[in-house]
Amino acid sequence: MIKAFQSRLRQLKKDRRAVWVGYALIGVALAVLPFAVDGGFGRTWVRIVDFALIYAMLALGLNIVVGFAGLLDLGYIAFYAVGAYTWALLASPQFGLHLPFWAILPIGAGVAAFFGVLLGAPTLRLRGDYLAIVTLGFGEIIRIFLNNLDHPINITNGPIGINKIDPISIAGVDLTRTHEFLGLEFAGTHLYYYVLLGLVMLSMFICVRLEDSRVGRAWIAIREDEVAAQSMGINTRNVKLLAFAMGATFGGVAGGLFASFQGFVSPESFILLESIMVLCMVVLGGMGHVAGVVVGALLLAVLPEILRSTASPIQEQLFGKVLVDPESLRMLLFGLALILVMLIRPTGLWPSPIRKREFASEAT
Amino acid sequence: MDILLQQILNGLVLGSVYALVALGYTMVYGILGLINFAHGEVVMIGAMIALAVMTLLTGTMVGVPPVVIVSLAIAAAIAVCMALAYAIERVAYRPLRNAPRLAPLITAIGMSILLQNVAMVIWGRQYKTFPQLFSTQPHTIAGATITDLQIVIIVVSAALMVGLLALVNFTRLGRAMRATSENKTIAGLMGVNVDKIISATFVIGAALGAVAGVLVAANYSIAHYSMGFMLGLKAFTAAVLGGIGNLGGAVLGGLLLGLIESIGAGYIGDVTGGFLGSHYQDVFAFLVLILVLVFRPTGIMGERVAERA
Numbered sequence: 001m002i003k004a005f006q007s008r009l010r011q012l013k014k015d016r017r018a019v020w021v022g023y024a025l026i027g028v029a030l031a032v033l034p035f036a037v038d039g040g041f042g043r044t045w046v047r048i049v050d051f052a053l054i055y056a057m058l059a060l061g062l063n064i065v066v067g068f069a070g071l072l073d074l075g076y077i078a079f080y081a082v083g084a085y086t087w088a089l090l091a092s093p094q095f096g097l098h099l100p101f102w103a104i105l106p107i108g109a110g111v112a113a114f115f116g117v118l119l120g121a122p123t124l125r126l127r128g129d130y131l132a133i134v135t136l137g138f139g140e141i142i143r144i145f146l147n148n149l150d151h152p153i154n155i156t157n158g159p160i161g162i163n164k165i166d167p168i169s170i171a172g173v174d175l176t177r178t179h180e181f182l183g184l185e186f187a188g189t190h191l192y193y194y195v196l197l198g199l200v201m202l203s204m205f206i207c208v209r210l211e212d213s214r215v216g217r218a219w220i221a222i223r224e225d226e227v228a229a230q231s232m233g234i235n236t237r238n239v240k241l242l243a244f245a246m247g248a249t250f251g252g253v254a255g256g257l258f259a260s261f262q263g264f265v266s267p268e269s270f271i272l273l274e275s276i277m278v279l280c281m282v283v284l285g286g287m288g289h290v291a292g293v294v295v296g297a298l299l300l301a302v303l304p305e306i307l308r309s310t311a312s313p314i315q316e317q318l319f320g321k322v323l324v325d326p327e328s329l330r331m332l333l334f335g336l337a338l339i340l341v342m343l344i345r346p347t348g349l350w351p352s353p354i355r356k357r358e359f360a361s362e363a364t
Numbered sequence: 365m366d367i368l369l370q371q372i373l374n375g376l377v378l379g380s381v382y383a384l385v386a387l388g389y390t391m392v393y394g395i396l397g398l399i400n401f402a403h404g405e406v407v408m409i410g411a412m413i414a415l416a417v418m419t420l421l422t423g424t425m426v427g428v429p430p431v432v433i434v435s436l437a438i439a440a441a442i443a444v445c446m447a448l449a450y451a452i453e454r455v456a457y458r459p460l461r462n463a464p465r466l467a468p469l470i471t472a473i474g475m476s477i478l479l480q481n482v483a484m485v486i487w488g489r490q491y492k493t494f495p496q497l498f499s500t501q502p503h504t505i506a507g508a509t510i511t512d513l514q515i516v517i518i519v520v521s522a523a524l525m526v527g528l529l530a531l532v533n534f535t536r537l538g539r540a541m542r543a544t545s546e547n548k549t550i551a552g553l554m555g556v557n558v559d560k561i562i563s564a565t566f567v568i569g570a571a572l573g574a575v576a577g578v579l580v581a582a583n584y585s586i587a588h589y590s591m592g593f594m595l596g597l598k599a600f601t602a603a604v605l606g607g608i609g610n611l612g613g614a615v616l617g618g619l620l621l622g623l624i625e626s627i628g629a630g631y632i633g634d635v636t637g638g639f640l641g642s643h644y645q646d647v648f649a650f651l652v653l654i655l656v657l658v659f660r661p662t663g664i665m666g667e668r669v670a671e672r673a
Contacts, residue, residue: 338474
């Protein structure tokens, strides 16, 4: 049954027309998704999908650093934080600045890229575990500073965070209000969905093209064997810095979107666990595989929410009371999933073909 | 002047705990090349078990001298942590010994999250008060004060470290451990049971960690499910600072890091004119870590090349 389906699928893949129909179907499904989710489960779930898309962008960025270049980064959330705070400071009553979307986007990306290079430069000589620990430390330092820069000069508002961040408004359309186009009513969460979806698709496109580019191949060469890559004439210093800057840029843009979407940022959103979460998305999805990473991000962002909404009722039915609160249960399963995936399927759920081959050859 | 002396004393107390935990990291890293992220959680569980045993015994065994109860509690903590570390190594690390390096590192992170949350489910989210083990009457030495507990911390840590160094340098087991860390294959050919030695390394590290957990909880009079993580990170920093894989280095690194943190936190306000306060204490550990790795990746006493692929 499954075999027949697979061979049929392979046949269809060869048929040009069928492929286009497939793309069109996916496109329509993505276009109506917010309305379907809204109608079926409620507005909160559209928000959850929006957050999942933000995570997908983050995971794509981290995938450049970890998946392509093989540099393990455990402080990736710092760039997300930098992007979010850049946005928050430039478009909120905190300093009375209200720059427009198109101005902040490049600034946020640029600041994040700068921080990426700032982290990358001193760690160029490090590899593997050492790099992981340094990046982890860097992430914590950024968070501690965000938490404490409310005195003597108040910059970040400390642990309270920054409130009333301007929403994105594109061409005069404020994305938090409900608008009407073509007789359809688009709520704010729906509009954000389309903007985020567009950006995720753009990011995926950039990543796929990067992977096949000169730089992308250089990253992969470094991941496989740094010394060999260097002897082949790759400038490992520049290429590594570029990976850090590129990954950080994605993180910064995602952070900015997060800040404007949520309207509020505080250091609490940028704890170490979030870095680990994004790393898990990359690992679970399939390191180095763009589509796999996006799937991993969507899965890990949405599944816990489903768990959160169903775990308590199920426990009450089974045991008569809530034994484990959903939040701890989420983390328990999360830790367990990390261990199990590594033990059973170390390449991730949907690995890239190259990596799959490597693992297969290593095993023999 | 007495403030400086006080900070040095506090730093030594803090540093001896870091050193005890750092030994666990450095031993495992020396043999497997793995950062055992779950080690901090083992330390936390040690403190929690000791606390649970103490609460249980003081309720049931009235009239037993407190020294006996404390010793029983520490013994229980050591036993549980050793078993736990053995299980962790067996389940999460051993199957991945020949996998790419990222794999065991990620299981280690997963294990750390898992243990933290299991502890939270068992012992709850709230901070637990750890009973006072010794009189809090401070002694005054040249203007600085030190409590009985702090003296005990320094003495116990020092004794354990000397014991460990003796074990590694002068016993059969220690020789096997050193051989395994040099080269697992050759050690195996020479008749060393490598699997057993690796298990032993984890178990010994966990025993030291359990004691460290009890000491640190007693020092702050607090136990909490998340206490292990930051402690673990800092201990790892200490291990790197001293030169990872090197036992003496871990001890030196731990003491140095404790001193840097406590002196740094004590003086940062004065140096920066009040711009930065003592809540930047945690930054020092990471700053030290980054500086060491950038300028001397092998650490103070390390001979190993940092770039072992």
